[in-house]
Amino acid sequence: MFSKLPEYLEWANGRTLASMESIDAPGESLAGVLGHVVAAEEHWFARLGGGETELANWPKLSLSELRIAIRRNAETCRSILRSSADRGLTEWIVSYENSSGERFEQRASDIFMHVFAHGAYHRGQIATAIKRAGGRPAVTDYIAYCRKG
Numbered sequence: 001m002f003s004k005l006p007e008y009l010e011w012a013n014g015r016t017l018a019s020m021e022s023i024d025a026p027g028e029s030l031a032g033v034l035g036h037v038v039a040a041e042e043h044w045f046a047r048l049g050g051g052e053t054e055l056a057n058w059p060k061l062s063l064s065e066l067r068i069a070i071r072r073n074a075e076t077c078r079s080i081l082r083s084s085a086d087r088g089l090t091e092w093i094v095s096y097e098n099s100s101g102e103r104f105e106q107r108a109s110d111i112f113m114h115v116f117a118h119g120a121y122h123r124g125q126i127a128t129a130i131k132r133a134g135g136r137p138a139v140t141d142y143i144a145y146c147r148k149g
Contacts, residue, residue, distance in 0.1 A: 040119075
């Protein structure tokens with residue numbers, strides 16, 4: 001079910017970044033929201049065994065730094081999915097500590113679903129802001145990704 005997730009995240013985040021670049025002044029707030037998306041991906045992937053985190057929860061990243069983080073996250077996600085092939089994502093229980101220090105256990109499949117939904121939510125916020133600024137927001141719906149082949 002999640003085999004397309006790394007490519008989808010890279011595609012959707014990349015299209016969002018490109019749409020931000022298409023308006024005169026995307027501003028720190030839009031870059032901040034996309035920065036939060038890629039930081040959250042990084043944090044969740046680290047909890048899944050994808051290494052250490054480099055980004056704050058709401059990092060201040062340039063558009064070029066965002067592009068690098070988007071690519072890095074897609075590769076980390078690919079690596080995690082490859083290494084988890086022996087165990088089912090619904091059976092794989094991940095123990096982690098959230099940013100408030102609380103301990104939790106979740107199925108890896110639930111974490112991947114959260115990463116998907118969290119990013120979609122915030123990309124929608126960015127699309128709304130771009131439209132209000134007179135720009136053309138990117139279409140980042142999962143079905144649009146699937147249609148592109």
